[in-house]
Amino acid sequence: MARQKSEQVRQALLEAAQKLFVEKGYIATTIGSIARAAGTSQSNVYVYFTSKFEIAFAVFDPWLRSKVLDLEARVEAQDTPEARLRALIDGLIHGIAADRSGQTLTLVQALATAKAGDEYSPDLLLWTMSRIHQMIGTALPGSDPTEREALTHSLMLAFDGIALRQNLRRSEIEDSLSVDALYMMVQAIIRRDAGE
Amino acid sequence: MARQKSEQVRQALLEAAQKLFVEKGYIATTIGSIARAAGTSQSNVYVYFTSKFEIAFAVFDPWLRSKVLDLEARVEAQDTPEARLRALIDGLIHGIAADRSGQTLTLVQALATAKAGDEYSPDLLLWTMSRIHQMIGTALPGSDPTEREALTHSLMLAFDGIALRQNLRRSEIEDSLSVDALYMMVQAIIRRDAGE
DNA sequence: TTCTATTAAAGAATGGCATTCGCTTAAATG
DNA sequence: CATTTAAGCGAATGCCATTCTTTAATAGAA
Structure with missing residues (x-):
């Protein structure tokens, strides 16, 4: 019609x-x-x-999903749990949050300038979290579920921190230091679990 | 004249x-x-x-400094290293990054919308980091300097993550979970150091 | 005290931008 | 084919940071 x-x-x-x-x-x-x-x-x-904000989300959503799926494949391709964990943290922080293409900058800017009517569904965030949770499961097969949950949250937090810093604070802090620190903390937990 | x-x-x-x-x-x-x-x-x-951006910084700078000094006093007032660490993490994450007054939202928005000419000195950030580093020293007196450095970076990263999330992602994630997770990781390091 | 250079202060542009309005016209349906 | 719905478009609209232009206050020289 x-x-x-x-x-x-x-x-x-x-x-x-x-x-x-x-x-x-x-x-x-x-x-x-x-x-x-x-x-x-x-x-x-x-x-x-309906808005510029909506366009940003329509662009970011498939980009992030494909990045996460790529990461998943790379993590699974690793042989040892330790290598899997390394691949997960590295990929998440360096490959996505601090990605050079500027996709996360777009998202951060869109979120920061969002107006009252600019809303978005939490689906993407929740989906990403559940995927990370699952990846931690394959990286640390015997781990305590509560601890796995905590690790997921810590990684998401670090993800957000890197996204903010990479895009807004630019070069003030050496990001690699932060990533190393994060990895060290995760290692500490793993070693503790291993009873070392 | x-x-x-x-x-x-x-x-x-x-x-x-x-x-x-x-x-x-x-x-x-x-x-x-x-x-x-x-x-x-x-x-x-x-x-x-010279700009709206400069106003935002002129407002945020003294606010953050006074918050950090308050935190310092509260950390030092604790008796045990463990209580000091708790006070540090709690104060930093809940009291500052996720502050209800919206000062960090102002900063995040100012940074996100900054234009080419909008620059600022890294003094404030570096000062904050050095204070946190020192607080970790008082909280974990016998700790390895390298590890203290790593903890400082992790806390700053978490600080940024919470700031971004609190202000831009609103209520999608329970922030207390992230803080608990962070605390758990720090605890893991401490226990490992204590040889437990 | 008077004069003068400087610049704070104010109001009126300017330019850029997301979003909306009103009109035109393509095309799906009967 | 006629009708109707909505895509498409050019011209507003409204908002805002920043700059321009003009006026007047005042610190310091005379």
Whole structure:
């Protein structure tokens, strides 16, 4: 009974947005530039998305999911529990939170500037946490469930910390020091569990 | 040879800014509203500060310093090393990073929206780190310096993580779980050191 | 005290941006 | 084909940080 939204236009918008967000960050990217890069008009963007914030999430969501799935594969490919744990922490912190492509910067900026109506479902965060929880399970097979839970939370916390620091505080602190520290703490727990 | 800047006007601007930042957040607070609340004109604000970003830092800096000094006093007031450590972690995470007054939200928003010219000295961050490092020294007197360094970094990382989460991710995750997890990890290190 | 250079102070632009409005027109449906 | 719905578009709208321009207060020289 009426004209339909074009999946092509939507995809073009998402691709243009992703490219520009990575290039210039969320804040410096304008709706007009996204529209121009996608070959449509500024106002037409709002036929496909209700806000700039929503676009940021639509871009970030699949990116993070694929990164987490990649990480999962890499963790499982390791032979020893210790190697798995190393791969998990390294991948999570260096590969995702501190990713060079600037996707997390986009998210942090979008969250920081979110207005009253800008909401998002917690699905992505919860999904990510559950995946990490599971990865810890494969890395530390015999571990106490409570402890596994605690590790998951600590890793998520570190993830957020790195994301904030990498993107907003830039070069003030050597991040590798923080990652080493984190790894040391996890090691301490493992060694304790092993009764060493 | 000329008219002088009034310290009163400057103070009135800072107080108005602090009040408004806490009330509405950094982004929703306009220069105009700060000027109005301080009883001066919008343009006159730029005689005292070069940017909105600079105002945010001028407000946040003394607030954080006084919070850290308070924490220091509270940590030193504890009798046992264990109580000192508890007080440090609790105060840092609950009392400052997740503070209810919204000062850290202001900082996070200011950092997230900072433009090219918006720069700030790392003094405050470095000062805070050195204080935490020292507090860890009093909490764990006999500890290895390298380990103390690592703990400092971990705490700063957790601080950033909580700041980001508290302010941007709102209520999705139970923060107390993260704090408990962190404390558990620190405990693991301590027990290991104690040879338990 | 008077004059003058300096600059605080104020109001009026400026420029940029997300979002909305009103109109036009493509296309799905009967 | 006629009708109707909504995609698409150009032109607002409203908001805001920052700058420009002008006025007037005042510290210091005369």
